[in-house]
Amino acid sequence: MSEPNMDTTRNEERPMERTAGQPMLECHDLTRIYREGPQDITVLDGLALKVHAGERVAIVGSSGSGKTTLLNLLGGLDRPSRGEVRIAGESLLALGEAALGRFRNRHIGFVYQFHHLLAEFTALENAALPLIVRGLSKKAAEVRARELLDKVGMAARADHKPGELSGGERQRVAIARALVTDPSLVLMDEPTGNLDQHTAASILALMDDLARNAACAFVVVTHDPALAAHQDRVMRLDEGRLTAQPREAATER
Incomplete structure (x- = not known):
């Protein structure tokens, strides 16, 4: 992977100062409606959610209930039909596409x-890529990526390249890539689905x-009650x- 032609020292950012209990994700009246022929299909209907720094929230539900749609809205990969998403105090609706891309790189891990x-990239290069996109030097990005891979x-x-890795190994690299930027918010869609019990426990x-x-x-987002x-x-x-539901009741109906 070639090194970007830029002054990497100037572009390195210090991690955002975060305090446990600080609102990190807030959404209200979040609605997503899709048009199918003459009909409007409401997938999310006036949804509200707040997640604080240091907090871990699981979202469960039957297949087709809109969990992936919700993650896409929270991550700024899709726009709501109505409502707002705020991450680290910033409204995603207020950001244009270029600014939204930079914001995702800085604050959101997927x-x-x-x-x-x-x-075509090795596990190390894949894990380091978000930091290189941000503007860190290849060397600095790979040092941090090695820490997460470890x-x-x-x-x-x-x-090793992805074709030389098992499904579980690829998922572990993807998790390292998501966490390498020290994001404010991490969105996970079935993160341990391809992992053995020991590796899932380490995650x-x-x-x-x-x-x-x-x-x-x-x-x-998960179907795994554990x-x-x-x-x-x-x-x-x-x-x-x-x-809301009790944690011990987190099973699929």
Whole structure:
């Protein structure tokens, strides 16, 4: 991977100062309506959610309930039909596409259900890429990326490309990539679905550490009752609305 032609020292940013309990994600009246022929299909209907720094929230619900649509709205990958999303105090609706892209790089980490790694890059290069896009030097970005790969148990596979990795290994690289920027908010879509029990436990421990020490907020969409029960709160998405439920009841109907 070639090194960007820029003054990398000048572009490096210090992590945002965050305090546990500080509102990190706020949305209100969040509505998403899709047009299908002559009909309007309401997927999310006036949804409200607040997540604080250092807090981990699980969202459960049946297939087709709109969980992925919700994540896309929270991450600024889609625009709501009505309502607002604020992250770290910033309204996503107020940002143009270029500014929104920079904001996502600075504040949001994504872990998709499918890894979306770049096939031509190594695990290390994939994990470092968000920092290089931000403007860090290749060397500085890869130092940080190696730290995260080590935390997810992938240090020994850092120089391997995705085609040489198992599904679980690719997912661990994707998790490292999402966390490498020290984001304010991490959005996870079935993050442990392809992981064995031991590796899943290490990912949960890493989430605990980041929530506690880095005051990072997590929103985790999952069908896994054990993963949901590990979070601080569990919300069920049903008929376009979110309702709280006990963690021990985090199972699919």
